[in-house]
Amino acid sequence: MKIFNLMTLCAVASVALVSTAAAQSADRGKTLFTSECAACHSVTPGQNGIGPSLAGVYGMHAATTPGFHFSVALQTANIVWTDDQLEKFLRDPEIAVAGTKMPHPGTEMHMGMPSPVDRGDLIAYLRSLPRS
Numbered sequence: 331m332k333i334f335n336l337m338t339l340c341a342v343a344s345v346a347l348v349s350t351a352a353a354q355s356a357d358r359g360k361t362l363f364t365s366e367c368a369a370c371h372s373v374t375p376g377q378n379g380i381g382p383s384l385a386g387v388y389g390m391h392a393a394t395t396p397g398f399h400f401s402v403a404l405q406t407a408n409i410v411w412t413d414d415q416l417e418k419f420l421r422d423p424e425i426a427v428a429g430t431k432m433p434h435p436g437t438e439m440h441m442g443m444p445s446p447v448d449r450g451d452l453i454a455y456l457r458s459l460p461r462s
């Protein structure tokens with residue numbers, strides 16, 4: 331009976347995990363991107379602004395978008411933009427990559443997204459962007 335209960339618990343837990351992942355919304359991420367990121371980032375390839383274009387950034391090595399002058403910190407961070415790395419960077423850029431030029435909580439711009447749901451949706455949106 332105990333084993334049965336444990337199995338039921340595992341099944342319930344895994345269903346909960348799957349539905350959390352499925353709940354990530356690229357559409358909601360796009361709305362967040364427009365309000366939180368678009369002032370500095372375009373998603374058009376080659377169109378850099380205050381920040382680099384984020385076209386196809388998912389899966390790329392950090393600081394390799396042509397034509398943008400990245401901080402030495404990001405250039406030498408040796409990061410590939412996977413879910414985990416984006417998650418850390420968006421939570422607090424300065425903790426993820428000390429010395430990055432991307433503003434972070436504590437600066438006037440208050441970058442850094444405290445909500446894990448917001449970060450997940452934003453990452454789902456970044457994942458959906460074509461590289462060219």
Ligand code: HEC
Pocket residue numbers: 363366367368369370371380381382384387391392393394395399400401402403404411420429430431432433439441443452
């Ligand atoms: C005030 C301007 C500004 C805002 C707002 C901003 N960024 Fe940035 N972002 C930058 C700058 C500048 C860099 C380059 C950092 C460096 O060189 O250290 C950058 C770098 C990045 C990178 C790394 C790109 C690469 O090619 O390695 C990602 C990913 C990123 N930003 C995502 C976001 C997301 C997502 C948001 C919105 C939640 C956002 N940024 C909001 C200015 C900004």
